[in-house]
Amino acid sequence: MNDTPSICSNKTVTILVVDDDSRVNFIISEFLETFHYNVISCNCGYDALKVIEERAIDLVLLDIVMPDIDGFSVAKKMKAFFGKDNFVPIIMVTGLTDMDEKIAGLEYADDIVSKPCSHKELLARIKVMLRIRSLQRELVASRKQYHFLYENVPSMYVSIDEKLMVTNCNERFRVKNGVLKQEIIGENIGDFFLKEDHNALDKFIESIKLQLSVKNDPVLVLTPVNSSLPHIFVSLSGVYMGDEHGLGYSVEIVMQDVTNNIKIQQEQRDARKQLYLSARLASIGTLAAGVAHELNNPLTAILGFSSALLNRTGDNADIDKAELKQYLSIINSQTLRCRDIIENLSKFACEAETKIENFRIGDSVDNVIGFLGSKVNKKNIKITVNIPETIIAVADSRKFEQTLIYILTNSIEFCNEGSIVTIAAASASNMVKLSVEDNGPGIAPDIVPKVFDPFFTTKNVGEGAGLGLAICHHMMEECNGNIDIESEKGRGTKVTLELPAG
Known part of the structure; x- marks a missing residue:
């Protein structure tokens, strides 16, 4: 392989040769020019310092002993002038043989060559130094590019060390904090977050350090x-830089301002909540009509037997104690029935926070069937229940019952008179699965995927808002559960509710 530098690689390289011996200057300059280097020569230190102020220099060949100022001082001044980001290699070419002086020369110079030296050795050392200069310039350019990106990335960017102290931060992070950089550097990263979020922040940083995958970026x-x-x-998202290359421990944290997104999400939740409330109120109105009908029977009994007692006491007629006891027992039982009906309606209408607790699935199913008794009887629907008493769920029993009321009400409304509805439950894999299956008309395949969409309804305009099953889906999510629907046109519908098992 030919190591001779090409014209293209050397014609832009300028080398400054500094030696008080004009003959040495001429020989070295002539030799380097044969390899197409641009060469400038000087006979003294001060002239050399003046040249570097006026011309761009890529490498300096510097003698130590000169008439005005020694090479050590010249090298020191040159390094100070070039600065740390502009590496211009200085090779001292000297006739001195003292080892201490050579070592002293390397304090500011980058290499030292003893006179006399072969042209090949000198050329090899020049090539090595120019290669180092080229690599250093690439490194500086990369560092500047990194710094530019670090400062101008459209996110907050923070670097922390192993003690969780901030070592660097970009402009966006400084602006969000409303302070200068020196007021941030050296502070613990936790000081920039709510105390309530410190535990989550520590876990996030630890997961980054251990290079664990984070499913969702934490929001603090x-x-x-x-x-x-x-x-x-x-x-938050981030990357662990580690210390494999001796560059120091570092975790780089990227922060995205999601305040507007959080506000929008909260507004959407509030809007959905209002929609659900409106739909529930509409459902309450529908249920109230059924409740009024169901209250009519016990109230009729209460009114009839109480009126009979009043009439007989008004006529001073004798009343048999057994008969009186029977009348009062009927009045009492029918009054209790009215109370239960009203309590169930109040339970359904009440809006409260989700309360997760253990409850018997069978008890809740019995409550719902009792609540919908008038609707069931009116259409002569047969409901069969197959639920073991041992099945316990962990959820909000009130919201579960509300969901079941929606589902059974839909089934009753769409099924023909005399239809059969089967409710069954079983436990599997730490979950309770309850199914409500009917032999009604079923749902067309193109409609099934849409049934949980808000405002989707197959009823006529004014007969439904299309929020019932959307509310069911919402309430099951609040109970840490799931809801699914299977149906086939003409072959009935099966709704499955899934809840954590107790």
Whole structure:
């Protein structure tokens, strides 16, 4: 392989040769020019310092002993002038043989060559130094590019060390905190977040350090150093730089301001909640009509027997104690029935926080069937229940019952008179599965995927808002459960509710 430098690679390289011996200057300059290097020569140190101020230099060949200022001082001044980001190699070419002086020369120079030296050795050393310069310039360019990206990336960017202290941060993070960089560097990263979020922050950093995958970027609350600025929600992602190459431990954290997204999500939740409430109120109105009908029977009995007692006491007629006891027992039992009907309606209408607790599935199913008794009887629907008493679910029993009321009401409304509805439950894999299956008309295959969509309904305009099953889906999510529907046109429908087992 030919190691001779090409014209293209050398014609832009300028080498400064500094030696008080004009003959040495001429020989070295002439030799380097044969390899197409641009060469500038000087006979003294001060002239050399003046040249580097006026011309761009890529490498310096510097003698130590000169008439005005020694090479050590010249090298020191040159390095100070070039700066740390502009590596211009200095090779000292000297006739001195003292080892201490050579070592002293390397304090500011990058290499040292003893006179006399062969042209091949000198050329080899020049090529090595120029290669190092080229690599250093690439490194500086990469560092500047990284710094530019770090500062201008459209996210907050923070670097922390093994003690969780901030070692660097970009402009966006400084702006969000309303302070200068020096007020951030050296502070613990936890100081920028709510105390309530510190545990989540520690877990996040530990997962990054262990290079564990994080399913969802955690969202924490950033508390700006400048207390006049509002708190903001930020999602976190990051990368662990480690210390494999001796560069120091570092975790790079990227923060996205998601405050607006959080606000929008909250507004959407509030809107959905209002929709669900409106739909529930509409359902309550529908159920109230059935409840009024169901109350009519016990109230008729109460009114009849109480009126009979009043009439007989008004006529001063004798009343047999056994007969009186029977009348009062009927009045009492029918009054209790009215109370239960009203309590069930109140339970359905009540809006409360989700309360997760153990409850018997069978008891809740009995409550719902009792509540819908008038609707069931009116259409002569037969409901069969197959639920072992030992099955316990962990959820909000009230919301589960509300969901079941929606499902059974739908089944009753769409089924023909005399239809059969089967309710069954079983436990499997730490979950309770309850199914409600009817032999009604079923649902067309193109409609099944849409039944949980808000406002989707197959009823006529004004007969339903299309929120019933959407509410069911919402309430099952609040209970940490699932709801699924299977149906085939003409062959009935099966709804499955899945809840954590107790």
